[in-house]
Amino acid sequence: MRQVTINDIAKLAGVAKSTVSRYLNGGSVGQVTREKIERVIQETNYEPNQFAQSLKSKQTKMIGVIVPRLDSYAASRTMMGIDERLTERGYQMLVVNTAQQTEREIEQLYNLAKQKVAGIIWLGTTVTARHLSAIEAIQIPVLLIGQEHASVHSLVYPDFDAAYALGKQFMDWGHRKVIYVGVEAYDIAVGQTRRDGFLKAFNEAGADVKTYTTTFKIDDAIPIGAQIGREQAASLVVCATDNIALGVLKGLANSGKAVPNDVSVSGFGGYDFTEVLHPSLTTVHLPYRRTGAKAADMILHLLTGDVIAMKTFTNFEIKLRESVDILN
CATH class of the missing domain: 3.40.50.2300 (Response regulator)
Incomplete structure (x- = not known):
């Protein structure tokens, strides 16, 4: 039989999980709410786990x-x-x-x-x-x-919406050969949601998209930038983070390519120093x-x-x- 959890108590009592937690830890709870929680606990034979009980002293x-x-x-x-x-x-x-x-x-x-x-x-x-x-x-x-x-x-x-908005802007500017440099999908927000927003904008415009996967480290993106510079396969490189964009910029420079004359590059994150780079980096600013x-x-x-x-x-x-x- 499945063990009753604090979530179960909260749903049955019709109160927030935090309210049940506050009750169990000796906090202030209104009389009516207290009675609801106590009734559900009795009906379900709920027993707080030992770890949680050890935390009942004042925080x-x-x-x-x-x-x-x-x-x-x-x-x-x-x-x-x-x-x-x-x-x-x-x-x-x-x-x-x-x-x-x-x-x-x-x-x-x-x-x-x-x-x-x-x-x-x-x-x-x-x-x-x-x-x-x-x-x-x-x-x-x-x-x-x-x-x-x-x-x-x-x-x-708002990773998806921001990526879609920026990607659509690039499509409006006429870019159709695009390289997207992202991170592994284990990171849901950056590796999946942000990527999906960009790809939706690119696919809607019928763009030709090639993807690379790297880490969040600048150093790991440098060889990707160098490879792109050697191949000259796109008009635009879109990066999942500003750090990745910095690595790509370095790799492109190492291969003798100029930004944006030879290839354009964008980031995502809006780090303060990206505004004073030369060229300054197109990006999404997150607060x-x-x-x-x-x-x-x-x-x-x-x-x-x-x-x-x-x-x-x-x-x-x-x-x-x-x-x-x-x-x-």
């Missing part, structure tokens, strides 16, 4: 932040926004790095809970069943940034710092039992600069 005014890489521009700007807003609200940020390792992400969910953090903001790359089991076990609010899952409150970048501040607000709302949407989108801004040529 700190600390918010854990799980990041995949400390050297990531996006992560650092997001953390700045989180830290500024939490400081304003009297909370502190505790950052842990997972080096893009799924096992370490799962471990850190448990470790942060053991350190009595009040909530966790998780800059994720993928969501597995084991992640969900950990979130269920620790019974404290978790907010996911950059990825989404129906069971986890998520703050999501990392504002997203961090928004994430801090959302996790604090969850701590007080406020109802918020399971999925919230940020915004984006297309930056049309010198690195992409207009062909028509």
Whole structure:
């Protein structure tokens, strides 16, 4: 027989999961709500797991932040926004790095809970069943940034819409031979959703598209740029991130190709320094710092039992600069 979970209790009682968690951890819950939860617990013979019970002592005014890489521009700007807003609200940020390792992400969910953090903001790359089991076990609010899952409150970048809008602009400018340089599909937002937005725009225009796959590291994109430069197979190279675009630009330069005279290049992310490159990089600007501040607000709302949407989108801004040529 399947074990009853906190999600089951919440659905049967008609309340939020965070409300059940607050009740189980001795927090303030209204009398009517308390009676609903207690009735469901009795009817289902629900027994809180031992790990969650060990966390019932008073939590700190600390918010854990799980990041995949400390050297990531996006992560650092997001953390700045989180830290500024939490400081304003009297909370502190505790950052842990997972080096893009799924096992370490799962471990850190448990470790942060053991350190009595009040909530966790998780800059994720993928969501597995084991992640969900950990979130269920620790019974404290978790907010996911950059990825989404129906069971986890998520703050999501509009990757598909932004990629489609930028891709359509390139098609309007007459580009039909395109190379797309992306990342592995394990990263749902960048490796799948962002890619799909670009490909939809390209396919609608009947463009000839060739794809390459690389990592998030600049160094790994340099040989791809050099190969493209040698082959001269496209008028436009579209990159899934600004870092990839920087590597491609370097590789093209190494092969003697000029941007945008010989081939155009675009990125995605909107890192500040891409505006002062020569040529300046056409890209999508994502508001990392504002997203961090928004994430801090959302996790604090969850701590007080406020109802918020399971999925919230940020915004984006297309930056049309010198690195992409207009062909028509």
